[in-house]
Amino acid sequence: MFIYYLRLAMLSLRKNILLTSLMITAIGLGIGAAMTTITVNYLMSADPIPHKSDRLFYVQLDNWDPNSPYQEPNEPPDQVTWLEATNLMAAGKAFRQSAMGQSTLIVEPNRPEQKPFVTRVRMAYADFFPMFDVPFLYGSGWTANDDLDRRLVVVLSKATNDEVFGGVNSVGENLVMEGRSYQVVGVLDDWHPRPKFFDLSTGAFNLPEDLYVPYSLKESLELPSTGNNNCWQPVSEDTFQAFLQSECVNSQFWVEFEDPDDQYEYLAFLDNYVAEQKKLGRFPRETNNRLSNVMDWMENQEVVAEDARMMMYMALMFLIVCLLNTVALLLAKFIGRTGEIALRRAVGASRRTLFAQHLIEAGLIGAAGGLLGLILAWLGLKGINGLYGDQINGLTSLDPNMIALAIGLAVISTILAGLYPTWRACSVPPAGQLKTQ
Amino acid sequence: MNQIGPIFRALLRNKVGAFLLALQIALTMTIIVNAIHMIENRSSLMARPSGLDEANQFYLTSSGYRDDFNEQLVIEQDLRLLRQLPGVINATQINAIPLSGGGWSMGLRTAPGQDGLNTGVAIYFVDENGIEALDVELIAGNNFSTSEISYREANAVEWPQNAIITAATAKELFPDLEPAQTVGKTGYISGDEPLTIIGIIDQLQAPWNGWSGVERVMLVPQRTLFGSSRYFIRTEPGQRDRIMKEAEELLLRQDAGRLVRNVRTMTETREDSYRGHQALQTVLWITVVLLTIITALGIVGMVTFNVNRRRKQIGTRRALGASRGDIMGYFMIENFMVTSFGLLLGLGSSIALNIWLVDAFNLPRIGWHYLPIAMVILWLLGQLAVFGPARRAAGISPALATRTT
Amino acid sequence: MLKMNNISKVFRTDVVETHALRDFTLHVEEGDFVAVTGPSGSGKTTFLNVAGLLETFDDGDYLLDGQSVKGLSDSQLARLRNEKIGFIFQSFNLLPDLNLFDNVDVPLRYRRFNAAERKRRIEEALEVVGLASRMRHLPSQLSGGQQQRVAIARALAGQPRFLLADEPTGNLDTQMANSVMDLLEQINKEGTTVVMVTHDPLLAQRAQRNIFVRDGRVSEVTSNADASELLHKTAQVG
Ligand SMILES: Nc1ncnc2c1ncn2[C@@H]1O[C@H](COP(=O)(O)OP(=O)(O)OP(=O)(O)O)[C@@H](O)[C@H]1O
Numbered sequence A: 001m002f003i004y005y006l007r008l009a010m011l012s013l014r015k016n017i018l019l020t021s022l023m024i025t026a027i028g029l030g031i032g033a034a035m036t037t038i039t040v041n042y043l044m045s046a047d048p049i050p051h052k053s054d055r056l057f058y059v060q061l062d063n064w065d066p067n068s069p070y071q072e073p074n075e076p077p078d079q080v081t082w083l084e085a086t087n088l089m090a091a092g093k094a095f096r097q098s099a100m101g102q103s104t105l106i107v108e109p110n111r112p113e114q115k116p117f118v119t120r121v122r123m124a125y126a127d128f129f130p131m132f133d134v135p136f137l138y139g140s141g142w143t144a145n146d147d148l149d150r151r152l153v154v155v156l157s158k159a160t161n162d163e164v165f166g167g168v169n170s171v172g173e174n175l176v177m178e179g180r181s182y183q184v185v186g187v188l189d190d191w192h193p194r195p196k197f198f199d200l201s202t203g204a205f206n207l208p209e210d211l212y213v214p215y216s217l218k219e220s221l222e223l224p225s226t227g228n229n230n231c232w233q234p235v236s237e238d239t240f241q242a243f244l245q246s247e248c249v250n251s252q253f254w255v256e257f258e259d260p261d262d263q264y265e266y267l268a269f270l271d272n273y274v275a276e277q278k279k280l281g282r283f284p285r286e287t288n289n290r291l292s293n294v295m296d297w298m299e300n301q302e303v304v305a306e307d308a309r310m311m312m313y314m315a316l317m318f319l320i321v322c323l324l325n326t327v328a329l330l331l332a333k334f335i336g337r338t339g340e341i342a343l344r345r346a347v348g349a350s351r352r353t354l355f356a357q358h359l360i361e362a363g364l365i366g367a368a369g370g371l372l373g374l375i376l377a378w379l380g381l382k383g384i385n386g387l388y389g390d391q392i393n394g395l396t397s398l399d400p401n402m403i404a405l406a407i408g409l410a411v412i413s414t415i416l417a418g419l420y421p422t423w424r425a426c427s428v429p430p431a432g433q434l435k436t437q
Numbered sequence B: 001m002n003q004i005g006p007i008f009r010a011l012l013r014n015k016v017g018a019f020l021l022a023l024q025i026a027l028t029m030t031i032i033v034n035a036i037h038m039i040e041n042r043s044s045l046m047a048r049p050s051g052l053d054e055a056n057q058f059y060l061t062s063s064g065y066r067d068d069f070n071e072q073l074v075i076e077q078d079l080r081l082l083r084q085l086p087g088v089i090n091a092t093q094i095n096a097i098p099l100s101g102g103g104w105s106m107g108l109r110t111a112p113g114q115d116g117l118n119t120g121v122a123i124y125f126v127d128e129n130g131i132e133a134l135d136v137e138l139i140a141g142n143n144f145s146t147s148e149i150s151y152r153e154a155n156a157v158e159w160p161q162n163a164i165i166t167a168a169t170a171k172e173l174f175p176d177l178e179p180a181q182t183v184g185k186t187g188y189i190s191g192d193e194p195l196t197i198i199g200i201i202d203q204l205q206a207p208w209n210g211w212s213g214v215e216r217v218m219l220v221p222q223r224t225l226f227g228s229s230r231y232f233i234r235t236e237p238g239q240r241d242r243i244m245k246e247a248e249e250l251l252l253r254q255d256a257g258r259l260v261r262n263v264r265t266m267t268e269t270r271e272d273s274y275r276g277h278q279a280l281q282t283v284l285w286i287t288v289v290l291l292t293i294i295t296a297l298g299i300v301g302m303v304t305f306n307v308n309r310r311r312k313q314i315g316t317r318r319a320l321g322a323s324r325g326d327i328m329g330y331f332m333i334e335n336f337m338v339t340s341f342g343l344l345l346g347l348g349s350s351i352a353l354n355i356w357l358v359d360a361f362n363l364p365r366i367g368w369h370y371l372p373i374a375m376v377i378l379w380l381l382g383q384l385a386v387f388g389p390a391r392r393a394a395g396i397s398p399a400l401a402t403r404t405t
Numbered sequence C: 001m002l003k004m005n006n007i008s009k010v011f012r013t014d015v016v017e018t019h020a021l022r023d024f025t026l027h028v029e030e031g032d033f034v035a036v037t038g039p040s041g042s043g044k045t046t047f048l049n050v051a052g053l054l055e056t057f058d059d060g061d062y063l064l065d066g067q068s069v070k071g072l073s074d075s076q077l078a079r080l081r082n083e084k085i086g087f088i089f090q091s092f093n094l095l096p097d098l099n100l101f102d103n104v105d106v107p108l109r110y111r112r113f114n115a116a117e118r119k120r121r122i123e124e125a126l127e128v129v130g131l132a133s134r135m136r137h138l139p140s141q142l143s144g145g146q147q148q149r150v151a152i153a154r155a156l157a158g159q160p161r162f163l164l165a166d167e168p169t170g171n172l173d174t175q176m177a178n179s180v181m182d183l184l185e186q187i188n189k190e191g192t193t194v195v196m197v198t199h200d201p202l203l204a205q206r207a208q209r210n211i212f213v214r215d216g217r218v219s220e221v222t223s224n225a226d227a228s229e230l231l232h233k234t235a236q237v238g
């Protein structure tokens, strides 16, 4: 029986090929637009480290201007000072912790035919690698002792290792940067968390840095900060030390707990710490410490761009228009067929079978529209990628979840769209219609 | 026109179909009006002049890495060489590039101390050639003199004596004075470091296009010794691309232990800066166009269905004396009524959506003139869409009245 | 009054040419009541369509009310239909979305009468067919006979000179058919020329003239000199 309905539906769809394609195109465009924008939003708001995002916490302490908050309403700064970064590291109260910041270094490759080049550098502590499950191709991260001893060690990204060492295992090799020789201790595998949650301050969807060195080197080598640096007070003196000791915020601080509930204990520790600092004349504002887990932090930092959300709302409305379009067309089509339906009912078709027949027709349109929508979404994502370029690195791929969602959305919405017209058509009385037409 | 009454009553017998179409038109209007509003809004942001001669400017970064890198010497020599290049109007060292997204800002006060209104301004460190290289107009006061250009170390906290500010900065600092009258006034930076305003330039944008103070800029007469520095170069019209290559090669030829990188034009910088706006605009345009097409085709489809369904009725009308024009008129008027109802709904929902957008995305209020324009366009669109099917309906033979059962 | 001389009408499709009318000649006088009979496919409806200006013809002359209709534009034809001709169809052809009032109103609207005039005529016409009380009903709420009477009211409302009916009783039972016939006779008596196609010989005999169509030609014309006598005869037969 199902086959028979399918044949009837195909027949009816073919008979009015132009209108059928109009309906399919409308659904396809609607689904395509919706899926394109939903995918971008979905990837923007994706959990970059799902198995432990509830145990990783971002630390904020409010050392800001007594007269005005860092950001209304009473938001603490989005980074911490060098002082806090080093003090909290020294306290080591969490299961794992790492302060970090950005800098640049000029690499001078050994091979003379290779020109020196600038790299983006992440300065961090040893815990950075296990804390964020950073995958290693060769070697491993450095140790806590390397941090303490301020040893010149470096971890390379895969791309940098490819560039400088031709992709071979370079662990143990030396890399010269700005006149100093660093020892390579590890090479990362491909690693591109999206969003780049551990530092959202310079573009949430940028690629991670090219190489990693201990944060403690910042002080000894006077490495400049290249990320955001915000001060509410002038730096007292024109020395690097004065800059480090200032109230300027330029470091991120992450902690990992074995149990999310440990955050309360840690928060108490932070409050205590700030109380101690207040005695030294710092932290003039009321204590306002924050711990945010990964997802909360991304929400706080509005990782999902407003434009992306706006586009998604527009696209969803677009989809609704396309569906309305389909409902109206199906309704016109099915009502135009009341004569045939009355006849079928008169010769014994039950309302249920007719209902099934028409819903199958609507479903077919939905499935075709869904497929078209998928293709269009794929094209749409390519288009978005072209339009935005680097700003949305890797946010434009369809994963199986999204594909399933697209097809489901198409079929369900078309069946919903077909429901009313079908119901209308099938409520034709068997006799009545024969007379007046 | 004398068919209005019966058409309306016949429509009421097909309420749902008509209502769906009206709803579609209402939503179409809502989306189109708000999308175009957003497009316009972004356009106006992008249309703000930077104050530069963008078509003829480029910049590059020079970063030293060798131990023997003598930054001050290299900078002086580089600038001299660059200025000597034929076709170069002028060149300056600068710490940040307008619209590029990265730079310095500081707070300026009109009185020393930590109290009082702190006006954020973007800082560009330039030399006495800055004004010509940037192609900004000095509308009052004087340019920096060659002798007052000093060198700034990376962790310096001190400030030179003089500064030049944009008219917008002057307005913000001294709301009661004309910009030109602020020449000679003093501003305070870093709490109590005084800066004398010696000149006013008409316009120059900060590095951050999304900043509300994007017009507030201060030029400071210093060259920076931060290890890495940018040169900003203005060329004769049409010579930029040639000189870009020559300049890069020229600098690379000097064996000074540094890298030359990031050689970019201002045109590219503007494109990058507004890429998001541009992209949103494109996406919205595509939405508007597709939506218009879908809605128009939807109307065509609906009317075609209705015409096919009413073939016999149309034949009967023709038999009873309706002219072709009467039949066309019937469908045109019918569409006009449905569209009008839809647009009326759309009027409300457009405003509602705008209110929500204002609320959720800080978008400005919609200009009222969008609404009547959108309505007229959608009316025309509807009429255009029914025209084809209506003409086919008018072509239906009156003999159909007797032929089909 | 209605003069057709040597009319021919050919339907051409990709495969065949059908000569629906050939050398069709017929004159109908003012006030006539003509019944047209003939086998199926003989050209009756085609004749009626040509007579009613619903269809053009290929050859011959057709004078309606002394005016040649050849070469008239589509809108002139529509005007003539509207003013001079009333149609009654086998399947009633009421507009399902309009109530009875609006249905009868349709030709009057095209006539550009003012509202008061239209109202007067509609009410009068519905009065004649005995359905004035159901003015606001929809066609689907009426029986077939009632629907046909509305169609007659619609044809009458414009006070046409000619009433053309294609098997007006074809969808009705005998009793209904007779009442529709009574109505047509009454209209004819008041001066309207009636041309009616029918398959029912008994009904045909009630007309003043019968013409028999075969193969697109008028093959036989009989006059029933006295219609009332005929009525008597049918009564006897019945
Ligand atoms: N639109 C058309 N296209 C092609 N042929 C047609 C068309 N209309 C009628 N004909 C043909 O013309 C001939 C006359 O048709 P017509 O409808 O006039 O017959 P009729 O006498 O009214 O028959 P019936 O009593 O069955 O109604 C038929 O052979 C028919 O097939």
Ligand SMILES: [Mg+2]
Binding pocket: C044, C045, C046
């Ligand atoms: Mg016939």
